[in-house]
Ligand code: ADP
Ligand code: ZN
């Protein structure tokens with residue numbers, strides 16, 4: 040047998056079973072299948088795509104079925120990423136197959152844009168076959184066509200009615216192989232904001248043009264060069280259809296814009312100030328030494344962390360290595376991307392979950408080939424196939440969106456550190472409000488702490504004032520949404536032409552609908568949660584499962600007509616602001632107004648450009664934006680998150696308030712922040728107002744230590760769920776028996792009803808496990824999984840969440 044050819048391969052499949060499956064390799068695949076390649080294999084009655092873990096010649100005990108097809112000519116996961124996948128599967132107690140599937144952005148591309156070409160074996164065979172066979176033999180025809188050049192599956196199918204079948208058999212024989220190539224999308228179909236238009240140079244001659252087409256041509260003649268079509272729409276009537284029509288006639292050139300051009304304003308490059316420089320030098324030393332080291336860059340809002348990242352990335356490139364920057368889901372805006380393009384040009388690749396599969400796989404390929412050496416991505420960007428990794432930056436490292444809330448429940452920040460360690464790369468975790476865990480790690484010397492204690496150019500931190508809404512009520516005798524002080528401050532901003540951000544971290548209009556007669560609160564039929572009233576949609580909505588119903592005219596329980604709405608959401612805040620300031624231009628940013636990423640960017644961009652006076656929204660508006668004209672931030676209620684049955688409620692409130700306060704006064708005019716609350720004495724609220732991270736950290740750490748919460752324990756949430764309540768109860772009590780008494784070094788609380796006992800039509804019971812040792816925790820969880828497997832629990836019945844961020 041030739042070198043590197045094997046009889047079998049072990050394949051990890053996306054099924055909730057913890058084992059690899061052995062398949063035999065047909066002769067044609069033996070030397071082509073490698074670890075990290077995807078293969079298509081039979082599994083039960085189905086056919087699945089899996090990732091090859093290893094190839095070998097060891098005959099398995101039971102006869103192996105044959106692998107059907109190799110999907111990638113080159114492995115999609117290198118040894119480093121395969122190892123990372125294994126680590127995730129072990130640490131987060133998740134099936135490896137599901138982990139690996141989640142690491143690949145290319146799930147959808149198997150059928151897309153495939154181009155066939157002859158393999159070496161195919162070339163030999165073609166020569167022979169073409170001599171022997173009749174000219175109209177379909178196999179010979181396909182081979183002959185492919186001998187000249189690689190062809191797309193679609194092209195072959197059009198040319199030959201039987202091509203599909205022939206191609207499959209040739210592939211099985213190993214005579215042809217597919218390359219995945221990027222199919223050029225028809226630019227005529229791209230949306231206006233992604234199209235650039237310019238005159239083609241061709242003269243219309245006798246070609247008939249309608250009015251819009253003539254106008255557009257005239258405009259382009261007056262303004263030579265290429266223009267964004269969306270911008271043209273603002274200047275020329277019907278520019279979009281006209282441009283497309285002219286494009287079809289060959290009179291203009293239309294090109295789909297690459298991401299490089301859809302970026303926001305580009306900030307000037309700054310010379311680092313002293314503290315930035317000091318932080319940068321320590322990071323750069325570590326990069327130059329190719330040493331694994333984790334830095335925590337703790338810099339207040341507006342301290343210029345981004346500039347430090349940019350310089351660190353530059354230093355990485357100078358060393359001939361690549362850099363990865365992770366940002367929270369919502370923070371990856373054109374404004375952020377713009378700075379990276381400005382600095383690093385086409386060496387940048389952007390990975391974002393809102394991109395289409397085609398866009399993502401295109402970026403993925405550029406990274407893999409080494410063409411893109413600076414990668415900016417959200418959580419799953421941590422799996423980008425970056426070559427020769429030298430630096431990973433995790434911006435806003437405390438952000439909850441780094442944690443995936445479905446299997447595998449990994450935290451991208453923590454995975455980044457593990458990946459960097461294996462690559463001898465450097466990690467920079469940046470935040471104005473580091474998570475307790477990270478700051479604690481810095482304290483313990485595990486991370487190196489770098490501090491940027493002041494804002495750029497000695498701009499003052501915004502001054503924060505708490506407004507006690509209980510006092511306000513006593514004085515005004517009114518249950519008002521806005522205090523007098525906040526209204527007055529907004530009015531002043533409107534007069535001065537300055538901008539205001541108003542935060543209420545709860546969407547919808549009213550958060551409850553209740554009956555005055557019987558006290559009933561209307562609940563979701565699938566979840567033990569109340570429904571939220573959405574006025575614009577005239578619906579009651581469940582924010583957890585998406586269930587919607589019409590607003591009832593009477594109580595579903597007692598048929599009383601006296602139903603009322605209570606609790607405040609961002610939709611109502613917007614409406615009340617319109618009433619209070621009828622001429623103000625107000626935009627709202629929350630999950631109801633933003634359905635796509637581009638919409639989010641449009642609203643923010645419009646606000647940045649001064650097209651709105653006020654921006655109302657949920658936590659979406661608190662993240663990272665740098666809008667100099669914002670001089671007032673109002674928080675309608677600081678109390679929204681405090682009542683959550685979750686040990687991180689205080690930390691999350693502190694972070695949100697500090698972050699949103701940090702949006703004020705980033706320009707030359709100082710900013711103020713008004714925070715309305717009925718808990719002015721709560722330490723999270725009080726210390727956020729004082730912008731005193733250190734004091735908050737001490738107090739919170741003390742609480743965590745007392746309660747054995749992270750960082751003083753390794754924690755996991757084990758959830759047992761079923762649509763049938765008896766079943767959920769039975770499973771949880773069985774598990775309760777297994778876990779009593781808990782092994783040494785472990786505390787187990789439960790089984791108990793989960794804080795949300797019923798969610799998405801499932802009944803839920805939970806165990807909280809706290810461990811003094813990470814190893815003991817992992818052993819216990821593996822044992823729980825084995826138990827569920829032995830007892831044939833349904834695959835979805837057991838959820839294990841290691842290092843959970845929420846306990847709902
Ligand atoms: P952070 O992320 O720490 O909140 P940013 O990185 O957004 O802060 O920086 C805040 C502002 O300061 C930005 O407008 C940035 O361009 C500017 N800036 C950063 N570094 C410098 C510097 N050394 N000199 C002048 N301006 C700077
Ligand atoms: Zn009632």
Ligand code: ZN
Pocket residue numbers: 563564565566568581582583584585586799
């Ligand atoms: Zn629901």
